[in-house]
Amino acid sequence: xxxxxxxxxxxxxxxxxxxxxxxxxxxxxxxxxxxxxxxxxxxxxxxxxxxxxxxxxxxxxxxxxxxxxxxxxxxxxxxxxxxxxxxxxxxxxxxxxxxxxxxxxxxxxxxxxxxxxxxxxxxxxxxxxxxxxxxxxxxxxxxxxxxxxxxxxxxxxxxxxxxxxxxxxxxxxxxxxxxxxxxxxxxxxxxxxxxxxxxxxxxxxxxxxxxxxxxxxxxxxxxxxxxxxxxxxxxxxxxxxxxxxxxxxxxxxxxxxxxxxxxxxxxxxxxxxxxxxxxxxxxxxxxxxxx
Numbered sequence: 001x002x003x004x005x006x007x008x009x010x011x012x013x014x015x016x017x018x019x020x021x022x023x024x025x026x027x028x029x030x031x032x033x034x035x036x037x038x039x040x041x042x043x044x045x046x047x048x049x050x051x052x053x054x055x056x057x058x059x060x061x062x063x064x065x066x067x068x069x070x071x072x073x074x075x076x077x078x079x080x081x082x083x084x085x086x087x088x089x090x091x092x093x094x095x096x097x098x099x100x101x102x103x104x105x106x107x108x109x110x111x112x113x114x115x116x117x118x119x120x121x122x123x124x125x126x127x128x129x130x131x132x133x134x135x136x137x138x139x140x141x142x143x144x145x146x147x148x149x150x151x152x153x154x155x156x157x158x159x160x161x162x163x164x165x166x167x168x169x170x171x172x173x174x175x176x177x178x179x180x181x182x183x184x185x186x187x188x189x190x191x192x193x194x195x196x197x198x199x200x201x202x203x204x205x206x207x208x209x210x211x212x213x214x215x216x217x218x219x220x221x222x223x224x225x226x227x228x229x230x231x232x233x234x235x236x237x238x239x240x241x242x243x244x245x246x247x248x249x250x251x252x253x254x255x256x257x258x259x260x261x262x263x264x265x266x267x268x269x270x271x272x273x274x275x276x277x278x279x280x281x282x283x284x285x286x287x288x289x290x291x
Contacts, residue, residue, distance in 0.1 A: 038235040048209040051231045055212030134226045137194040145204030145217035148246035152185045159273040165249045179236040184253040188262040192228045208237035229256040
């Protein structure tokens with residue numbers, strides 16, 4: 001039988017290891033060292049690099065509030081479990097205490113979780129309010145989900161187009177597998193974009209992590225959200241709702257460009273998508289992906 005002194009030292013050592021691992025996990029989550037702009041990198045831990053004010057708020061909420069609370073609670077509960085395992089097992093504590101309750105501990109055990117939830121709820125409600133209250137917008141893009149592709153409509157430009165995944169065999173150098181699309185949505189940088197989202201068949205979910213945007217596309221319902229990208233680049237997302245067998249093959253790609261580039265694209269897009277309408281049916285899209 002090992003002495004209580006040795007058990008205590010082992011307990012402290014394991015507790016220190018657990019705390020170190022938790023702190024490393026916290027630091028990794030808070031520091032996206034492998035992050036790349038617009039999409040996740042292999043092995044990345046944490047959220048994608050934010051490029052909108054809402055995404056910045058989400059990162060602050062996640063890194064500065066949620067992650068520390070989760071780490072502290074996990075370490076605390078883990079330490080309690082270790083204490084119970086090593087100090088109150090049958091060998092170390094052959095004569096158990098007859099104490100059945102402690103009023104102070106029971107009150108603390110009830111009140112502390114409530115206080116933690118209130119502490120989390122206040123900034124989360126503020127964040128939800130910023131997401132849902134749409135400011136004055138500069139541009140509207142209507143997004144329609146289908147099985148399994150997206151349609152982007154520019155009401156101000158008077159055209160729309162379908163966006164399909166690029167099949168693996170058709171990928172060009174620099175294009176990302178299962179994220180590249182044949183037609184990217186284009187928006188100007190530093191402009192507030194209103195996104196109206198719906199679907200024609202089943203429920204999809206329009207998600208672009210770098211924008212901090214995730215909203216359901218529901219048939220018969222027009223949901224809306226907004227973003228204002230502050231950096232040029234290509235930003236990818238995917239449907240995040242299990243919408244069917246090809247759910248994984250309907251990526252989202254937004255290209256954020258300067259005002260001049262957007263004006264030039266708008267002129268070309270009006271000609272291209274007005275004179276060469278793309279196939280509208282899911283079967284045609286699936287055939288293009290699978291062939």
